[in-house]
Amino acid sequence: MTATAQQLTLGVRLRDSARFDSFLPGPNAEPLAALRALAEGQGESPLYCWGAAGSGRSHLLQAACQHAGARGRGAAYLPLAEHAVLDPAMLEGLEALPLVCLDDVQAVAGEARWEESLFHLFNRLRERGGALAVTADCAPAALPLALPDLRSRLEWGLVYALAPLDDAQRLAALQLRARRRGFELPDDTGRYLMRRVPRDMPALFELLDRLDEASLAAQRRLTVPFVRGVLGEA
Numbered sequence: 001m002t003a004t005a006q007q008l009t010l011g012v013r014l015r016d017s018a019r020f021d022s023f024l025p026g027p028n029a030e031p032l033a034a035l036r037a038l039a040e041g042q043g044e045s046p047l048y049c050w051g052a053a054g055s056g057r058s059h060l061l062q063a064a065c066q067h068a069g070a071r072g073r074g075a076a077y078l079p080l081a082e083h084a085v086l087d088p089a090m091l092e093g094l095e096a097l098p099l100v101c102l103d104d105v106q107a108v109a110g111e112a113r114w115e116e117s118l119f120h121l122f123n124r125l126r127e128r129g130g131a132l133a134v135t136a137d138c139a140p141a142a143l144p145l146a147l148p149d150l151r152s153r154l155e156w157g158l159v160y161a162l163a164p165l166d167d168a169q170r171l172a173a174l175q176l177r178a179r180r181r182g183f184e185l186p187d188d189t190g191r192y193l194m195r196r197v198p199r200d201m202p203a204l205f206e207l208l209d210r211l212d213e214a215s216l217a218a219q220r221r222l223t224v225p226f227v228r229g230v231l232g233e234a
Contacts, residue, residue, distance in 0.1 A: 014062045014065055014066055014077060015059075015062055017177075017180070018058070018059045018062035018063050018066060019063050019066055019067075020032065020035075020036055020060075020063045020064075020067055022059075022063075022176065022177070022180055023056060023059055023060060023063060024165065024169060024172055024173035024176050026163070026165045026166070026169040026172075026173075027163040027165070027169075028056070028160075028162050028163060030160065031047075031049050031060070031158075031160035031162060032060065034047055034158055034160065035047060035049070035060055035061075035063070035064045035133060036064070036067060038064065038099065038131050038133055039063075039064040039065070039067040039068040039071075039073070039075070039099060040067070040068070040071065040073075041073060041098060041131075043131070043158075044157050044158050045125070045126075045130075045131040045132050045133075045157055046122070046131075046132040046133070046134060046153070046154060046156060046157040046158075047131075047132070047133045047134070047157055047158045047160075048133075048134045048135070048136070048140060048154055048155075048157065048158065048159045048160070049133070049134070049135045049159075049160045049161075049162055050135065050136045050137060050138055050139055050140075050159070050160070050161055050162065051135075051137070051161060051162030051163070051164075052137065052162075052164070053137065054200050054201045054202050054203075055162040055163075055164065056162060056201070057103065057104070057135035057136075057137075057162065058079070058103050058104075058135070060135070060162075061077055061101040061102075061103050061133055061135055062077055062101075064099065064101055064133055065077045065099065065101055068098065068099045073098045073099060074096075074097040074098055074099070075097060075098065075099040075100070075101065076094050076097055076099070076100050076101065077101045077103065078090065078091075078100075078101070078102050078103065079103045079104060080102055080103060080104045080105055080107045080108050080114075081103065081104040081107045083107055083108050083111065083114060088113045088114050088116075088117035088118075089117075091117045091118065091120075091121045092117075094121060094125075094130075095121065095124035095125045095127070095128045095130055096128070096130075097130060098130055098131060099130065099131045099132075099133070100121070100125060100130060100131070100132050100133070101132075101133045101134075102118070102132070102133070102134045102135070103135050104135060104136065104137070105118070105134050105135065105136045105143070105154075106136040106137050106138060106143055106144075109143045109144045109145050109146075110144055110145070110146055112146060112147075115145060115146060115147040115150050116147065118150055119147055119149055119150045119153065122150070122153045122154075123153075132157075134154060139159065139161070140154040140155045140159060141155070165201070167194065170194060170201065170204070171187065171190045171191065171194065173201065174190045174193065174194070174204060174205075174208055175190060177205055177208055177209075178208060178212070178222075181208075181209070181212050183212060183215070183221075183222065185208070185222060186221075186222070186223065188224055189222050189223060189224050189227060192224050192227060193207060193208065193211075193227070196231075211227055211230060214230045
């Protein structure tokens with residue numbers, strides 16, 4: 001089964017912008033390299049990445065699926081934060097794929113059916129030689145899991161804490177996003193945006209995309225005065 005077919009089966013569409021080359025690694029070069037290797041059929045499984053909201057967890061998992069799919073390797077991405085509208089039965093059969101990516105595993109901690117289904121999926125993947133990548137907002141030891149065996153499985157492989165970007169790296173990440181959209185973001189404009197949204201990278205990216213659309217419509221560059229005008233600021 002191809003990656004695309006599996007994504008349709010799960011009802012999940014990957015963001016086109018979620019690619020490894022659109023992720024500024026900063027202090028996270030090691031987990032980025034480990035996920036890339038896993039997507040290519042190498043590296044250690046399971047791979048567990050944890051970090052605060054906005055640390056790039058979902059981006060990296062979706063990028064791993066896209067990277068695997070581009071190489072003809074089947075992959076599945078499941079956002080467990082949406083578990084209320086999903087069913088643990090969706091995990092059945094995923095062991096047939098080379099790569100399974102489970103995002104926000106903390107969202108199903110304490111949910112008996114989900115924990116049991118994840119435990120059995122882990123074992124089936126291990127038997128079949130498949131790879132598992134998992135993200136959460138905390139380390140495995142801090143997950144409020146009711147099933148101790150599931151926690152031990154998650155701790156078997158590589159565990160990485162995703163470190164936040166510093167200001168210079170956040171500016172570089174914004175400029176990388178801008179270049180991928182086909183324009184240049186001046187340093188002073190980038191710093192101005194960072195002062196408006198101090199730490200939330202997803203919100204910064206969303207704001208940048210909105211300003212890009214406004215600049216295209218007005219045929220104007222993203223200068224600080226133009227951004228102020230778009231945002232209705234004096």
